[in-house]
Amino acid sequence: MQNDDIEFINCANVLKAIETDLNQPSRAQIAKYLGLSRTAVSMVVKKLIAANLVTELEIEKSGRGRPGTPLALDGSYWxxxxxxxxxxxxxxxxxxxxxxxxxxxxxxxxxxxxxxxxxxxxxxxxxxxxxxxxxxxxxxxxxxxxxxxxxxxxxxxxxxxxxxxxxxxxxxxxxxxxxxxxxxxxxxxxxVAELTFGGHDLTKNIMYIGVGTGIAGSVYFEGTLLNSTKYRFGHMVIDPHGPLCGCGQYGCLQAMASEKALLSYAHAKMEEDPTFLASYADQPITAKLLIDLAEQGDVHAQSCLSHIASALGIAILTIANVIAPDEVVIGGPIGEASTFLVDEIRKAAYDHLLDWQVKALTISKGSQGDYGxxxxxxxxxxxxxxxxxxxxxxxxxx
Structure with missing residues (x-):
């Protein structure tokens, strides 16, 4: 099939209805949902079953009449x-x-x-x-x-x-x-993992921000990923007088809120103030150490995370005023590891949003872990x- 012909489009729409839109639907329910004839849906379902993409489930009899056969994604083959x-x-x-x-x-x-x-x-x-x-x-x-x-x-x-x-x-x-x-x-x-497996409402517009050695963002409109190079979230300029980024610009979000930025800030504070993280001066300062200490209440480590949270909050503020997402999810190796960081990002963003924007925007921590x-x-x-x-x-x- 050609990817843009009506047969392929019908197959894609029927598969989506079975996989995500409807719960174990019958052919008749799919036809009604998509506005297609039952004959057309039956022909498509036949192809999907032959391709081992869809399977028929057992019919549970209840009441009079012959119920339609429920359909589901075939998870056993491919x-x-x-x-x-x-x-x-x-x-x-x-x-x-x-x-x-x-x-x-x-x-x-x-x-x-x-x-x-x-x-x-x-x-x-x-x-x-x-x-x-x-x-x-x-x-x-x-x-x-x-x-x-x-x-x-x-x-x-x-x-x-x-x-x-x-x-x-x-x-x-x-x-x-x-x-x-x-x-x-x-x-x-x-x-993609967060949106697919994280239990989010896919009818909403969601922004995902991954924070680690780099920073990248994903935008989803009603569950559909905008897969484009036209936006470079990590290279949004937060402060034109900020640190030099590897891309050649100054003050990029990645230069101000990635793992490198977190560690650079910690080392700079240690040089300025001998008491800053003094108990850990004889060991390598890592992102994991700072996150663990911040979660335990260490004020020095918390100040480091608050520093990068400020830049991330400004980035979210900008996004909120442009595309108005319903939810922003903070993930990546650093984002998912620190409840304190996400709380600080939330504060930094909410402090500059209008009341109605705060009510309309949820900022949450990702949940996919190391295998996300x-x-x-x-x-x-x-x-x-x-x-x-x-x-x-x-x-x-x-």
């Missing part, structure tokens, strides 16, 4: 591989069609060199694939660091990795494996299942 990078580590997972993980694997990367990073990624993909005896979608969902062109799958820079040369990741993976690669920034992948990015990368691949199995160039299923 599986998907996801991969995501963080702290010189590629994490891999295999999930079923419902997003439930059945296997995880990790591969260490010795350096931040682009060639080695790709080499370890491809090695890990092959290893995981060899361990799975289930049918796999013919593609991979991959969450690298950096700014990514969603059309070409090219990482055109990753300042926190020192990558200023373009990395054609999609092309390299596809040439090495013969399968399609779908590339999404690692923190945006975490956002890789689960999100796999979920990003699952979103492409129609294209991979029934799209242009795929075998015709009748």
């Amino acid at each position: 599986h998907a591989i996801g991969a995501a990078y963080s702290l010189r580590l590629w994490t891999f997972c295999v999930v079923n069609l419902n997003g439930q993980p059945i296997l995880t694997h990790k591969e260490h990367v010795e350096t931040t060199d682009q060639d080695e990073t790709v080499e370890v990624l491809i090695r890990g993909l092959r290893h995981v694939e060899s361990k799975v005896d289930k049918p796999l979608l013919p593609g991979y969902g991959i969450g690298p660091p950096g700014l990514i062109d969603p059309k070409t799958g090219t990482v055109f820079r990753a300042d926190d990795m020192g990558w200023i040369k373009e990395l054609p990741l999609k092309r390299l993976v596809e040439e090495a494996t013969g399968k399609k690669a779908f590339i999404i920034n690692r923190y945006r992948a975490n956002g 990015s890789v689960l999100g990368a796999a979920a990003f691949l699952l979103e492409q299942k129609m294209e991979l199995l029934l799209g242009e160039g795929c075998p015709t299923i009748s």
Whole structure:
């Protein structure tokens, strides 16, 4: 099927109705919901069942008449591989069609060199694939660091990795494996996981902010990810007189609120004031140490987190006045680890919003943990299942 023909569109709409919009609907319920004829829906469902995307459930008899057969996503057949990078580590997972993980694997990367990073990624993909005896979608969902062109799958820079040369990741993976690669920034992948598995109201507009060695944002309108390079949340200028960012600008959000900014502020305060974190002067000051101390009530560590919270609050304030999201979720390795940080971000944003904006905006902490990015990368691949199995160039299923 062509991806833009009416047959493909009907298949996609029926699958979405079964997967997310309706609860175990019958063919008649789908027809009514989508405004299609029962005959058209029945033909589409036949194709989806033949493609092992949909299954029929047992009929529960109640009252008179023959009830329609309930339909659900078939989570037993197809599986998907996801991969995501963080702290010189590629994490891999295999999930079923419902997003439930059945296997995880990790591969260490010795350096931040682009060639080695790709080499370890491809090695890990092959290893995981060899361990799975289930049918796999013919593609991979991959969450690298950096700014990514969603059309070409090219990482055109990753300042926190020192990558200023373009990395054609999609092309390299596809040439090495013969399968399609779908590339999404690692923190945006975490956002996909949060929206897919975090129990959020998908009818609302949600902004996800991942905070770690870098900063990236995802925008969702009514559950749909805006996958574009036209916004670079981490490089929103917060203070034009602020610190120099790796991108060449001054005062970017990433330069003022990432892990590097947090540690730079802590070290600067320690140099200014010998009593600042004096009990920990003989050990490495890490983001984890500062977060743990802040959660325990250490005022010095809390001041460090409050410093980056101020910049994040200003960023949210700007977003709130432009796209007015219903919810902002703070995630990533730092965001998810610190309740104190999220509380401070909330205060920093709410202090400058109007009363009605405060009532309309929820700021919450992400919930996906260490495997959020890789689960999100796999979920990003699952979103492409129609294209991979029934799209242009795929075998015709009748």
